[in-house]
Amino acid sequence: MHTILKAENIVKEFVGLKALNGVTLEVYEGERHAIIGPNGAGKSTLFNIITGMFKPSSGKMFFRGKDITGWPAHKIARAKISRSFQIINVYPKTTVYENIRNAVVSKFNRRFNWVTLLSRDQNIEKESNRLLDLLSLTAARDVLASELSHGMQRQLELALTLALDPELIMLDEPTAGFTRDESHKVVQLIRQVTEGKTLIIVEHDMEAVFSLADRITVLSYGQILATGTPNEIRENEEIKKAYLGRKGNGTGA
Amino acid sequence: MSRNRIYKITGAVATVFLLLVLAPKFLPEMKIHLATEIMIFALFAVSFNLLYGYGGMLAFGFAAFFGFGAYATALIISRIPAMPLLLTLAIAALSGFVMALLIGPLAVRLKGTYFALITFAFQMFLYAIALKWRDVTNGDDGIGIARPDLYLPFLGNLSMAEISNLYYVTLALVALGIIACYLFLKTPLGNSIMCIRDNDVRSSFLGYSVYLTKVTVFCLSGFLAGLAGGLFVLFNEFVATNCIDLSMSFLVVLMALVGGTGQFLGPILGAAFYITFQDWVSSLTQRWWLFIGALYVVVILYIPDGLISLFKSERIRLFGNRKRG
Numbered sequence: 393m394h395t396i397l398k399a400e401n402i403v404k405e406f407v408g409l410k411a412l413n414g415v416t417l418e419v420y421e422g423e424r425h426a427i428i429g430p431n432g433a434g435k436s437t438l439f440n441i442i443t444g445m446f447k448p449s450s451g452k453m454f455f456r457g458k459d460i461t462g463w464p465a466h467k468i469a470r471a472k473i474s475r476s477f478q479i480i481n482v483y484p485k486t487t488v489y490e491n492i493r494n495a496v497v498s499k500f501n502r503r504f505n506w507v508t509l510l511s512r513d514q515n516i517e518k519e520s521n522r523l524l525d526l527l528s529l530t531a532a533r534d535v536l537a538s539e540l541s542h543g544m545q546r547q548l549e550l551a552l553t554l555a556l557d558p559e560l561i562m563l564d565e566p567t568a569g570f571t572r573d574e575s576h577k578v579v580q581l582i583r584q585v586t587e588g589k590t591l592i593i594v595e596h597d598m599e600a601v602f603s604l605a606d607r608i609t610v611l612s613y614g615q616i617l618a619t620g621t622p623n624e625i626r627e628n629e630e631i632k633k634a635y636l637g638r639k640g641n642g643t644g645a
Numbered sequence: 646m647s648r649n650r651i652y653k654i655t656g657a658v659a660t661v662f663l664l665l666v667l668a669p670k671f672l673p674e675m676k677i678h679l680a681t682e683i684m685i686f687a688l689f690a691v692s693f694n695l696l697y698g699y700g701g702m703l704a705f706g707f708a709a710f711f712g713f714g715a716y717a718t719a720l721i722i723s724r725i726p727a728m729p730l731l732l733t734l735a736i737a738a739l740s741g742f743v744m745a746l747l748i749g750p751l752a753v754r755l756k757g758t759y760f761a762l763i764t765f766a767f768q769m770f771l772y773a774i775a776l777k778w779r780d781v782t783n784g785d786d787g788i789g790i791a792r793p794d795l796y797l798p799f800l801g802n803l804s805m806a807e808i809s810n811l812y813y814v815t816l817a818l819v820a821l822g823i824i825a826c827y828l829f830l831k832t833p834l835g836n837s838i839m840c841i842r843d844n845d846v847r848s849s850f851l852g853y854s855v856y857l858t859k860v861t862v863f864c865l866s867g868f869l870a871g872l873a874g875g876l877f878v879l880f881n882e883f884v885a886t887n888c889i890d891l892s893m894s895f896l897v898v899l900m901a902l903v904g905g906t907g908q909f910l911g912p913i914l915g916a917a918f919y920i921t922f923q924d925w926v927s928s929l930t931q932r933w934w935l936f937i938g939a940l941y942v943v944v945i946l947y948i949p950d951g952l953i954s955l956f957k958s959e960r961i962r963l964f965g966n967r968k969r970g
Contacts, residue, residue, distance in 0.1 A: 443850065444850075464849070464854075465849040465850050466848075466849045466850075466851075466852050466853055466854045466855070469849070469850050469851055469852040470852045474850070475850055477847075481844065481846060481847045482844070482847065483840065483843045483844050483847065484843070484844075485843055486843065493836075494836065494840045494848070494851060495851050497833050497836060497837070498851045498852040498853060499852075502833040503833060503834065503837045503852070503853055503854075503858070504833075504834050504837070504857075504858075504861070505832060505833040505834055506829060506832045506833070506834040506835070507832070508832060508833070509828070509831045509832060510831060510832060510833050510835075510836050511831065513833070516833075552847070552851065555851075556851065556852065
């Protein structure tokens with residue numbers, strides 16, 4: 393299988409804390425890859441390093457064979473790695489349509505265009521409307537993002553992430569704050585919109601993870617405990633221990 | 646925006662513009678002076694609002710660009726008399742741009758108070774140069790100039806000593822600057838600037854370069870401020886350190902706040918109100934600064950969204966129970 397993203401021995405040290413301690417990971421083209429682990433395992437840190445929020449202390453990150461270690465976030469986004477946020481992060485004071493249009497402008501590389509009027513651009517309008525439709529946000533087109541329900545805001549968050557036409561989609565706890573039922577729907581939606589694309593997802597809801605993921609990586613104390621198919625992970629004794637909170641012999645203090 | 650509202654706004658703007666064009670025919674000379682000054686400061690306040698209201702960057706040292714444009718204009722007119730006037734003004738605008746290009750890349754890395762203070766520091770640095778480099782700037786005494794004539798094809802030489810001629814030149818350039826700024830905000834780049842103001846983290850993860858976009862808007866507002874500074878020297882026939890000092894920096898903040906920031910027409914209204922108010926109060930009393938101070942307090946307390954908010958459709962509670970954060 394073709395590797396799309398490769399992390400090589402990633403170490404991230406914060407002051408007084410080693411959040412990641414040599415993580416090596418390969419994500420294959422077209423797979424849905426979940427990263428799980430107990431709180432404080434380093435999931436978010438790894439996620440933030442891949443997307444350019446943090447720079448690793450050491451180690452290398454490759455995307456399609458290209459070294460993207462330490463690239464700033466906007467450059468990584470332009471390389472077609474697109475992320476969502478755990479805490480909803482949209483443009484609260486503008487409408488749903490304008491939110492999505494902001495992403496579409498970026499996708500079409502019109503960010504620095506200053507010779508045409510934005511409202512006159514048919515391509516941007518068409519694409520924005522298509523995305524509204526795809527995420528069933530058309531009814532809320534002219535509502536301010538801050539006035540949407542939590543569920544709709546999550547959908548908008550997802551829409552912004554997908555609007556860039558990413559080759560690698562990174563979702564950070566997309567079902568956070570949902571009831572079980574709603575969570576089901578979100579997973580359904582994610583499955584539908586990420587069809588044929590590569591997905592990395594950090595998620596606490598195990599039901600969602602095991603139904604969605606092709607492969608799962610388990611992090612604990614900044615190291616990878618195991619990577620494998622959902623079945624392999626389910627059978628793994630060490631992981632059961634980590635999740636039950638009992639520490640194995642070698643896993644530190 | 647509804648079609649109806651577009652018609653209304655277009656109608657209002659066209660009416661104001663027509664009135665401005667006809668004004669010199671009816672107004673006494675003193676009032677033409679006043680109107681010219683208002684237009685110049687309207688442009689200055691609009692350029693400030695581009696940076697603060699739309700770019701989210703509050704600069705306390707914004708007089709740096711105005712003053713630099715002003716000094717550039719005075720120096721060119723006094724040392725190179727043959728330079729065509731429009732070219733001089735273009736150079737004034739460009740020098741504001743260049744100064745912003747020098748300061749911007751360093752300043753926009755900082756946020757909030759730190760950004761405000763570093764722009765202030767650069768402005769004070771330029772102020773010190775203007776004050777101390779006497780060979781060039783004449784220090785406190787400033788540089789006096791005579792307004793050069795403006796040569797226009799078909800019309801010949803227009804004497805700028807005639808205030809109504811200066812008024813029309815100012816009107817044309819200010820209108821051009823303000824319309825360009827208005828249209829600019831409607832382009833994708835203008836939209837990028839507001840994206841970054843509203844949410845810089847999300848914007849960078851959507852592929853927007855926060856740094857480059859901020860530098861760009863910083864330079865553009867410097868350009869317009871430099872043009873305003875050039876026009877001011879032409880109007881005043883004199884440049885001194887007051888064009889580049891602290892009070893000039895605060896003046897533009899005050900005008901924008903009084904009128905309403907983040908609203909396109911706010912700073913224009915603010916400049917008009919402020920200049921008129923100052924003109925009126927200073928004709929009544931020598932202690933007019935006292936009243937300017939009071940104006941500041943009243944606006945901050947009771948009309949925090951600026952005078953422009955009084956024209957909005959929402960109910961106004963001038964002395965009501967506005968919640969304070």
